């Protein structure tokens with residue numbers, strides 16, 4: 012018998028190695044990995060410019076407590092601050108932890124408990140972040156929930172306004188709902204939301220755990236929208252597979268997170284910081300991000316051309332290399348069949364086929380994937 016808790020509906024495949032977009036299973040079958048884990052290996056598997064520094068660090072130092080100075084932490088924090096509207100960083104180990112830090116910081120800074128989040132959102136699996144998440148299925152059986160999250164319909168500014176009261180600290184959202192079906196926020200909605208937050212003294216928190224680190228062709232996806240959030244959270248792609256999360260905040264928030272206020276044993280450790288530094292030094296280059304946009308447009312155009320030939324496909328959504336293909340029917344068997352044909356993809360909700368190819372994907376691999384999709388559908 013398996014001695015694992017059965018918390019995942021595991022596929023009947025074990026991946027034994029990977030390089031770039033390709034992974035190979037234990038039977039020797041290879042796949043194009045258009046999941047990147049789940050938006051984690053944004054630079055593909057075993058990118059040499061990440062492997063090298065991490066290997067070196069592995070022989071030098073694995074861990075010191077956060078009581079010591081860390082120039083690696085300083086360097087990664089500077090990279091994150093220089094490519095966002097934030098100034099200060101707290102390092103955690105996952106997306107949920109980064110969001111926990113954001114929630115705590117927002118409550119402490121404002122002295123208020125309530126945070127407005129959105130239906131169909133996803134913010135993680137800790138008790139705090141399932142309460143923040145706007146999906147019943149992640150909460151069932153785990154109640155009572157932290158009560159001070161108020162969920163409103165996405166892209167609905169009136170609903171946000173109605174939900175604000177004297178106890179509201181912040182509004183938290185993904186600018187593209189990932190798990191919820193690859194649903195982008197409207198431009199107009201986000202601009203108004205920023206104004207509403209400003210007018211009511213609320214903090215604006217953007218969960219960039221899935222959308223950040225170049226996934227959409229910008230360092231962070233909010234940068235498509237000309238807004239300036241107070242807090243940004245990051246994880247998934249930040250370490251290309253080495254666990255690391257980050258909460259990035261504006262300097263006005265610094266007083267609320269002094270010594271003793273928040274902490275983690277592993278957060279910001281040397282291995283994670285070495286990986287993150289290597290990742291950001293590649294991903295945050297302008298020409299790299301431009302290539303992401305170019306490849307993303309190419310893939311979207313080709314998909315659109317194919318649309319009529321793809322049975323049951325009703326809508327193609329994308330921002331950069333984050334795709335949601337909405338079908339009339341459940342995509343469960345499509346995901347399985349694509350896998351059998353050598354393409355790894357995900358679902359996002361029942362009807363949406365989600366693809367998150369590595370940002371380093373080649374045009375040739377995009378074409379191969381298109382062929383597999385056409386053949387399979």
Ligand SMILES: *Cc1c(COP(=O)(O)O)cnc(C)c1O
Nearest residue numbers: 105106107133134135189220221
């Ligand atoms: C994956 C995800 C999280 C949770 O990250 P973990 O590292 O699994 O804790 C939070 N928010 C969003 C938007 C995500 O996609």
